[in-house]
Amino acid sequence: MTETARKIADNLHRVMERVEKAASAAGRDPESVKVIGVTKYVDPDLAGMLFHAGCHRLGENRPQVLLEKVTALAELKAEWHFIGHLQRNKVKKILPHVSLIHSLDSLRLAESVNRLASEQALPIDALLEVNISGDEAKHGFLPQQIPGVLTAIHKLSHVRVTGLMGMAGLKSTAKEVRGQFCRLRELRDSLQPTVQDGVPITELSMGMSGDFELAIAEGATMVRIGSVLFEGVL
């Protein structure tokens, strides 16, 4: 094992310990929190090291970079997550490679995804991105739009919404961040018992390197973690 691979494995080990601790402190099963290793800062080699260290769910926020890594790491059978703003003209290329789109942020995008997914006969799971911070620069639906958006998406045959995604405000204090995550959880809870194809809306993708413990305390089922996994190797 190279020095770099060892460093990444150590980082992952520490993150998993923190995830377990945060889950236990919240009275939750640590298994109920999935870590998505965000590889956008690194080349395919380092992303491969993260996979070999045991992180098999990888996330990218740019279609082109996702495709490069999928190609370079094809033999690894990683589970790829798309976590960034998605332009409609990029949907077709990424669809065959991703298991979850975290960032459905408009109905037009959902309709494009549905059309291309039907053409390719590849039904896709997705999360609705919600603007929980009020930051104007952020993408995502407003919380009050979500029930109507879900009704519209339920008419689409090849997009299945399994949860919600949100990002804390850049300038928010820890207390504000926790409040934002809390409201996303409450929004998800308020949608029960909505089901699509028998699948309920359960996932909560929230929390990054700087705030994943707060997110887990508030019920995150997926945390998207990048920079702390590559500390000391960038």
Ligand SMILES: *Cc1c(COP(=O)(O)O)cnc(C)c1O
């Ligand atoms: C980059 C990114 C992350 C990871 O951020 P870190 O702070 O590096 O952990 C998570 N989610 C999204 C949408 C991102 O773009």
